[in-house]
Amino acid sequence: MELQEAIRTRRSIRCFLPEPVSKETIQELISDSLWAPSWFNTQPWEIVVVTGEPLERFKRENKKALLSGQTSIPDIPMPKKWPEAQKKRSMDLVESIFESLGIDRNNAEGRVEYYTRMYYLFDAPSLILFLIDKGLSLEYAMLDVGIFLQTFSLLAHNKGLGTCAFSGTVHCPEIVHRDFAIPDTKLLVIGVALGWPDVNAPVNNFVRERGKVEEFVKWLP
């Protein structure tokens, strides 16, 4: 796949097929992603690959935590408020998702069911968790992880795989720390679901929006 085409056609996948992704494939994706740039080549990412029974347990625990309304403190604080432009984009996204699923504004039950499925990682057969050490310069280490994440997502897309970065995987970091024996000196940044996309699912096909170049760029001169 051409790089430009890969960048333009990669999209977040929210409905996966049950087929697993082989360990060799995940290994190759990570091995190639390690060529992502990082601050002074510090390569601050730490990666946990979760599949099989540990993943099923994680999905169950994550869903339970959501449904119980348990208050949790993410390792990296989540944004509480957005400026208007960002708020509108996120609300437009949510509406596009629900519209594709035929869940209308008044269907509170449908929306809860959707979020429940989200915490179940839309049935993805693998989860890649990204962590950084507490002792690092967090902002820059997170920037590096972000670059890794996009590299990984594009390489996965190039193989016909789908990914979705999920804030829903880091709401309850205590599950990860406890069940995967991750010490508290490590911060859970983000989890990425990985699997084969259901290419026919409407939720994987709605039209996505992006701002125009003029909205983001100041040219000099």
Ligand SMILES: Cc1cc2nc3c(=O)[nH]c(=O)nc-3n(C[C@H](O)[C@H](O)[C@H](O)COP(=O)(O)O)c2cc1C
């Ligand atoms: C850090 C991060 C967290 C995200 N968390 C979620 C999430 O919790 N649920 C979800 O459906 N999508 C999540 N996404 C996916 C974004 O919604 C998606 O990237 C954005 O809408 C742009 O769409 P695209 O990836 O399809 O191009 C997340 C993306 C990032 C980078």
